[in-house]
Amino acid sequence: MKTSPARVIHGVAVAVVVTAVVVAVVIGIILLDSPAQERVGRLDERRVSDLREMSFAVDAYWTREGILPASLEDLAIGEPIVSELADPTTGEPYEYRVLDVGTYELCAVFESESGVRERDVRFQYLWSHDVGRQCFQFEAQDINRAPEMR
Numbered sequence: 001m002k003t004s005p006a007r008v009i010h011g012v013a014v015a016v017v018v019t020a021v022v023v024a025v026v027i028g029i030i031l032l033d034s035p036a037q038e039r040v041g042r043l044d045e046r047r048v049s050d051l052r053e054m055s056f057a058v059d060a061y062w063t064r065e066g067i068l069p070a071s072l073e074d075l076a077i078g079e080p081i082v083s084e085l086a087d088p089t090t091g092e093p094y095e096y097r098v099l100d101v102g103t104y105e106l107c108a109v110f111e112s113e114s115g116v117r118e119r120d121v122r123f124q125y126l127w128s129h130d131v132g133r134q135c136f137q138f139e140a141q142d143i144n145r146a147p148e149m150r
Contacts (some may be wrong), residue, residue, distance in 0.1 A: 026065055035036045040111045043088055047108045048127045050084045050094065054106055058096075062140035068104055099137065107135040 054075065061069045069075040071086045072093060086093050087108065093106035114128045127136070 018109045037112070044110050044114070044129075046084075046088050046111050046127075047094075048114075050088075051108055052127070053083060053134065054085070054094065054096065055136075058104060058138070059141045059143050062102070062139060063143045066096045067098075068102065068140055069096075080139070095135070102140040103137065104140065105135045105137045107133060109133050 054072070057075050060067065061075055075096070076085055089111075090109070092109075096104065097107075098104050110129045110131055115129055
């Protein structure tokens, strides 16, 4: 029995469409993060946001008191803008350490590498991090002057 040219063309067209659909699905899976990866990314974004809030609060404390707070607890008492002092997953407090008269660091443990996840590109470099414990050093800023980008 002979196969008609129309059947051959139809068979090739179906094979091409099926191949295109399979390729599109594979590319979609590769490009999209899994739900677990998305969750990890959102938690790391939350950590960066918490550290950013703490940095602004330290600056406000520095402006008001003329010294750095001794601890995050001191900061939380005087600055209602700080909403979270602990990691959203572990509940462990973020690390804060005075390094010098006007220099301090904030540390957190991240679950993923930073990259394009940071929605505000102005902060991608400043808050870039690897997996694990990462510390960010700052010079305290007077909030009454032109703010430095953080």
